[in-house]
Amino acid sequence: MSDVFKALADPTRRQVLQALKRGPKSAGELAGAFPVSKPTMSAHFAVLREAGLITAERQGKSILYHLNVSVLEEALLGFAGVFGLGSDANPGDPS
Amino acid sequence: MSDVFKALADPTRRQVLQALKRGPKSAGELAGAFPVSKPTMSAHFAVLREAGLITAERQGKSILYHLNVSVLEEALLGFAGVFGLGSDANPGDPS
């Protein structure tokens, strides 16, 4: 879970996740949308992959990245829940 | 907002926030609860302060730290909302 928050600490990586919201995109397509080199983007993809936030799927010459919403949800809402935030009834200790 | 996610990237800092869930605690009290030196904890407090996640209040010799839940909520649920996660109806574009 720490890996997820570490991954989310970088603005570029958060934007990559948002870019994948609508559906999978290729590494090149994503790289083209940010003002950094392809190798740098590749490193960001690796961080996101290792956190489980995205998954890679080879499609011919390209590699398609998919957002893994459930991992994001578990981390974000899970942590929020500890503080009694979010939709939940009251999983945070109400003592 | 990036400051908040950066602050949340460190496990010790996340635990500090949880420790403050029940109410304010002094710097020393918090420092005593973690296996790192006081100066190191002080640096963590500074990061949390600059992110707006905690606020400091001098109380005699001690400094009391308060959790600022609203900042946490805004960051966590705000970002989650972008992905259509959370309690919200559907603020995420449902097109």
Added chain:
DNA sequence: TAGACAATTAGCCAATTATCAAATTATTGT
């Protein structure tokens, strides 16, 4: 005001991170 206590700041080091250009791997089409 001197001493004790609480916390931060200063100064340093090791490890990690973000970045790039160049080289490498993998795949497709000729």
Added chain:
DNA sequence: ACAATAATTTGATAATTGGCTAATTGTCTA
């Protein structure tokens, strides 16, 4: 098999981070 395309890996470097000890600042009390 070769050339072209897509992406990653390698190798280098600068900046940031997390940690420590020692020194400093601020506050209380004797």
